[in-house]
């Protein structure tokens with residue numbers, strides 16, 4: 001399983017306002033040695049437009065917590081997953097069997113955990129539990145480490161701008177500092193860190209595999225004045241030759257196909273070269289594939 005590892009600090013991500021480094025007239029770094037390396041004013045190019053600035057009191061989003069040691073194939077687990085994924089695509093898992101510290105072990109453990117979660121998602125969609133496990137058994141996945149430094153003006157900027165993950169499934173480890181927010185019913189809601197729990201969310205490619213039943217939602221990371229924050233994201237992606245299309249059971253249930261057949265490299269190329277990821281990336285991609293006469 002080849003894994004691309006990308007590390008970013010919050011100043012380097014693709015979801016951010018465009019930077020004009022040549023015209024940067026931002027104040028110098030704070031020179032007080034007793035204070036962390038904190039600028040009193042953030043540089044202009046990090047300030048988001050008013051309509052996208054973070055709000056101060058973001059209510060918590062209640063997401064189901066699944067215990068993988070006891071709940072893997074219970075009807076209760078299927079119901080909780082179906083409810084969460086039909087609404088916003090986010091849930092938490094504990095007792096997930098991932099304890100390795102070494103990076104490659106961690107990636108292998110993540111890949112294996114993601115296949116277990118695929119079984120759950122399959123069952124929640126009324127599909128044979130092996131179906132999605134088989135589809136992702138071999139995968140081309142991506143690992144990203146995020147570092148969000150302290151910020152003197154967290155109300156003006158974002159650590160990671162709003163985006164939907166174009167990948168299939170994301171498993172996020174966040175440290176004890178909160179920052180992750182999800183847009184649900186047009187309101188930003190926080191997912192607070194719970195020790196030993198991973199945050200799992202559906203990406204656009206799995207939304208397409210579920211024929212739109214399971215949702216890939218807009219999310220972002222905010223920063224704060226008190227504590228730097230780190231998170232580690234594992235993005236499960238199909239192997240490059242796999243054709244992304246929903247299984248027939250799902251199509252029979254949902255009526256017609258919502259998205260054309262595609263492969264992960266086609267979608268990746270679209271998000272990297274043609275389109276800034278947002279809430280309608282998958283729909284725009286589908287139109288692009290159709291306009292290009294299904295180049296698969």
Ligand SMILES: O=C(O)CCC(=O)C(=O)O
Pocket residue numbers: 144146160172174179180181219220221230231233
């Ligand atoms: O750090 C977080 O909480 C979110 C990270 C994220 O959305 C990403 O890496 O794409």
